Amino acid sequence: DIQMTxxxxxxxxxxxxxxxxxxxxxxxxxxxxxxxxxxxxxSPQLLIYNANSLHTGVPSRFxxxxxxxxxxxxxxxxxxEDVASYFCQQYxxxxxxxxxxxxxxx
Amino acid sequence: EVQLVESGxxxxxxxxxxxxxxxxxxxxxxxxxxxxxxxxPTKGLEWVASISTGGGNTYYRDSxxxxxxxxxxxxxxxxxxxxxxxxxxxxxxxxCARHETTSYVMDAWGQGASVTVSS
Numbered sequence: 136d137i138q139m140t141x142x143x144x145x146x147x148x149x150x151x152x153x154x155x156x157x158x159x160x161x162x163x164x165x166x167x168x169x170x171x172x173x174x175x176x177x178s179p180q181l182l183i184y185n186a187n188s189l190h191t192g193v194p195s196r197f198x199x200x201x202x203x204x205x206x207x208x209x210x211x212x213x214x215x216e217d218v219a220s221y222f223c224q225q226y227x228x229x230x231x232x233x234x235x236x237x238x239x240x241x
Numbered sequence: 242e243v244q245l246v247e248s249g250x251x252x253x254x255x256x257x258x259x260x261x262x263x264x265x266x267x268x269x270x271x272x273x274x275x276x277x278x279x280x281x282p283t284k285g286l287e288w289v290a291s292i293s294t295g296g297g298n299t300y301y302r303d304s305x306x307x308x309x310x311x312x313x314x315x316x317x318x319x320x321x322x323x324x325x326x327x328x329x330x331x332x333x334x335x336x337c338a339r340h341e342t343t344s345y346v347m348d349a350w351g352q353g354a355s356v357t358v359s360s
Contacts, residue, residue: 169346171286178336178350179278179286190348222286226345229300230276230288 137161137225141233147241152213156236158223160204167227170199170208173235174219182221183208215240243267243349245337250354253327261354263320263337268349271295271315274340276347277322279333289335290322294342305331327358 138161148154158168166186171179181190183199186206196211210217218240223233249261261277277289290301290311299311310323320337335354338347 167344171347178352179347180350181346181348184344184346184348224286224345224347229302230345230347232286232288235285 137164137228137231139223139225139231139233141223141236143236144234145237145239147239148213149241150213150215154210154213154238156208156221156223156238158201158206158208158233160206160225160227163203164225164227166202167225168199168201168206169224169226170197171222171224172217172219173222179222210238213240243339245339245349245351247335247337247351247354250335250356252357252359254360255328255358257327258323258325259327259356260324261322261335261337261356263322263351265318265320265339268339270313270318272342274342274345275311275313275320276338276340276345277311277320278336278338278347278350279331280336280353281330281333284333287333288345291340291345292320324356327356329358332356332358 140159142157168186170183173179182193187199198209221236244266246264253259276291292299292311296313308326312321337351339349340347
């Protein structure tokens with residue numbers, strides 16, 4: 136299995152701030168990387184696929200980047216509705232997820 | 242509007258069985274691969290199983306092989322997960338999710354069904 140290591144596990148940021156979440160794969164996943172947002176008590180929702188493609192309807196303040204084994208999700212100008220947990224997922228092989236990042240407001 | 246609605250969750254004793262269903266609407270069900278993903282309480286997400294559009298190909302994580310069976314009925318727009326020989330570590334919320342035929346990008350999710358395995 137391809138292991139996905141996500142950091143940080145938790146993050147506290149202020150409104151309007153820019154935050155970055157990292158994800159490292161145990162081997163090259165050739166941009167087969169998606170990011171999901173999960174709000175408390177809700178199901179996950181797709182944000183980014185192919186490492187940097189924005190899913191339909193996702194605000195442009197979300198962006199993804201990276202290649203090889205290293206990927207990141209950036210949220211510009213943090214909004215209150217962005218409080219959630221974020222998960223990366225590789226799909227180069229059978230899907231595996233990162234451990235998640237819980238984002239809170241400072 | 243794409244909708245996925247799980248049902249069939251509940252409390253079950255170790256070693257017993259449970260069958261989850263996922264009713265799909267708002268899209269052509271037979272055109273998509275489908276998956277089950279679980280999330281243990283306060284934990285992360287784990288892919289459980291996937292099935293191809295026609296149901297002829299199925300894929301499982303190692304920990305459920307031989308115990309869980311994924312299936313689908315395209316005439317009824319419904320996905321299933323038969324869970325046998327349940328263990329306490331199977332306790333989780335189980336989500337059904339839609340993915341493309343060529344990748345495991347999951348672009349639609351159900352609200353989840355809670356499964357608790359306990360005596």
